[in-house]
Amino acid sequence: MTPADLAAVIQRAATDVLNAHDLDATVVPDSVTVERPRNPEHGDYATNIALQTAKKAGTNPRELAGWLVDALVADPAIESAEVAGPGFINVRLAADAQGQLVSQILEQGEHFGHSDSLGGQKINLEFVSANPTGPIHLGGTRWAAVGDSLGRVLEASGAEVTREYYFNDHGGQIDRFARSLVAAAKGEPTPEDGYGGDYIGEIARAVVDKRPDALASEDVQETFRALGVEMMFDHIKSSLHEFGVDFDVYFHENSLFESGAVDSAVETLKSNGNLYEADGAWWLKSTDFGDDKDRVVIKSDGNAAYIAGDIAYVADKFQRGHSLAIYMLGADHHGYIARLRAATAALGFDPSAVEVLIGQMVNLVRNGTPVKMSKRAGTIITLDDLVDAIGVDGARYSLVRSSVDQTLDIDLDLWTSQSSENPVYYVQYGHARLCSIARRAADSGVTVEGADLSLLTHEKEGDLIRTLGEFPGVVAAAASLREPHRVARYAEELASSFHKFYDSCQILPKAGEEAQPIHAARLSLATATRQVLANALGLLGITAPERM
Structure with missing residues (x-):
């Protein structure tokens, strides 16, 4: 008998005894709390249902607890029950009932622990989504471990989960990445706003190996952009796969612009009155939906602001039939929560169907001192660095065993010890x-x-x-x-x-x-x-x- 099984027994008993005493049985809660007492002398389990229910039913907690005890001990699965304190009930299970749980586990095997509590939900779970301008850093690695585990847990609870990686291949950071590759290929210093690290030189050489005429091509930056992004993303996918993380969908941000999805979302917002023109730009009425300020969607020069892609993307998720969109974002993305929900509401979707989980920073330490170990990626520590240091299992477990809202220090000596x-x-x-x-x-x-x-x-x-x-x-x-x-x-x-x-x-x-x-x-x-x-x-x- 699991705690859930016992809770169901107690719930039925409460309904029966209230009916038997001509009291209102509708006050019995849908969810009955059953917990293991800290002191095992108090029994196997304890419940506070009498305290929850008595006043609403028109009786006192100890009296209701006494009736419940009499009803519970009549069940062969319960060895004993007793009233404690102001109306708690302590329960001991019969040995047969405990043994039945062992049989249940052996019968259900790998499915034990699964349920249909989230059955019918189609969840879009987006995580990692690191820009293809460098290897995955520790923050993204934390989301890889947590996101993959969360997907498994959601599926075990009956949900249909789409694991999605948002491939950011549109915008200024990709241009800076391409300029950095061109500079490295030419033997020039890294541009002031560019990307450093040995990996930039490695990719630049790989581009030239694949396209010997790359530096002489008609559009040098576009050549390095296209090939460099492809190579960087191949590396990211390979690292994630070796980490045990694979995605159902790799969604390209650029496709939102090429397909007209951004234009379509803008037209929807114009037509429903949630986009207005001011100072030559088009603004989302995001304050009407809980944001702290209205957001520019189309800039005065006619180009789409970054949020335009976010708006089209959230619309696309729901248009694909998802009932819930979970975003897993880094510690610097708190401002995205209100704007994503505002955009969702402005488009006519339910903003509560958008959840944003924010993950805090990860540090590597040894003897309490921060460790800096990555040369290939410049100043950041990467997924590959962590796996090299403590292995896939150690890396995944160290990242997933703490709540994501806590800053995490990973002690390399601890996670490599066999103790x-x-x-x-x-x-x-x-x-x-x-x-x-x-x-x-x-x-x-x-x-x-x-x-x-x-x-x-x-x-x-x-x-x-x-x-x-x-x-x-x-x-x-x-x-x-x-x-x-x-x-x-x-x-x-x-x-x-x-x-x-x-x-x-x-x-x-x-x-x-x-x-x-x-x-x-x-x-x-x-x-x-x-x-x-x-x-x-x-x-x-x-x-x-x-x-x-």
């Missing part, structure tokens, strides 16, 4: 140890077939089973709150609970001993734990090694 202090090593070691148990069980002939799971009554067995039962709720919360770090923290908690169980309970018979029913039961619990740990790591895009 329990290293979170990813600790979790992966737990999975590898569970795989070792499975191999030894096969050698000794112990199987999970026909196991009597009601034998799992040891304190550490109960703790582990209840931790397993929390996984579906963790995944659901990670999806609804857009916080995949919850899955990482849960994986660490599960690994800790397993190690304590392993240290306290003999899972397999010792050499020369005959297998007993308890061994099959504990092997079942270990197998279920291995499955859930693998499921959690899978949602994070982290490998689940069988040996370490």
Whole structure:
């Protein structure tokens, strides 16, 4: 029985007892809180439903809690229930009910933890979207790890997710990139507003290798722009793929202008009265929709402002049938939240269907001192640098295990250590140890077939089973709150609970001993734990090694 299962039992019991006492049962909440008490002596789970409901129903909390206790103990899945304090209810599950959870995990396998809580939602998830003017820096790398994990969590909750990369190939930064390449090819200094780093020289040489006449072409800058952007973006896609991140759609900003989508969006805003002309320019009435100022969409020289592409792009997302657009942007993009929602509303779409997640900065440290390690990319540290330093799994886990609204320091010594202090090593070691148990069980002939799971009554067995039962709720919360770090923290908690169980309970018979029913039961619990740990790591895009 998971916490969600118990919550449903309590909800039904509350409805029944209120009806039985001729009280208003409609006040029973749709969502019942069930939590594990900090002190295990208080039971397996606790609920405050009586405190939530009693006054609205016309009774007092302790009286309602007493009625609920009587109803709950009649359920064979509940061993005991008692009223605590002003009206809390502490519950202990029967061993059979706990064992049923192990059976449920073994039956559902890799699907345990999945739900349809977001079923029917078609979500456009845009993340990374680094400009093709240089390698992906640490901020973009954080979004690669978090965005990919969030996509997995949303899909596990029933949503249809389109992972999208917005390929910014239009505007001034691309011109500066092209001028930098031309200067490098000619052996000239980097332009004052250009891009530095060894990678610029590498791409410039690659352009010349591919087009020996590049410097003599009719439009030198356009030649270097087209080939240089293509090569840079190929490198970005390759780095992301090796990082375990691939996208369903690579959307080119330039296509919005070439297809007429920008012109169409402008005409829509003119026709619905949300674009007005002043000082020779066209302005979006964004203050009417919560922005702090109106925004220029078409400048007085007739050229589109940067926001014009943003407006056409958000329209395109909804026109493709997405019910929700999630943008994952860097720490310097706070101002985009209000303007994106204003543009959405001005176009006639629901602004609440736009969510913007802002990620904070990432720093590399060693012994508490910032590390600067990139030569190829100039002054920035890149995705490739981080992977070279701590590996793909270490990089992904270190970036995804903390809330994105926190500035993150990655300690290189910690994330390369093979110790329990290293979170990813600790979790992966737990999975590898569970795989070792499975191999030894096969050698000794112990199987999970026909196991009597009601034998799992040891304190550490109960703790582990209840931790397993929390996984579906963790995944659901990670999806609804857009916080995949919850899955990482849960994986660490599960690994800790397993190690304590392993240290306290003999899972397999010792050499020369005959297998007993308890061994099959504990092997079942270990197998279920291995499955859930693998499921959690899978949602994070982290490998689940069988040996370490």
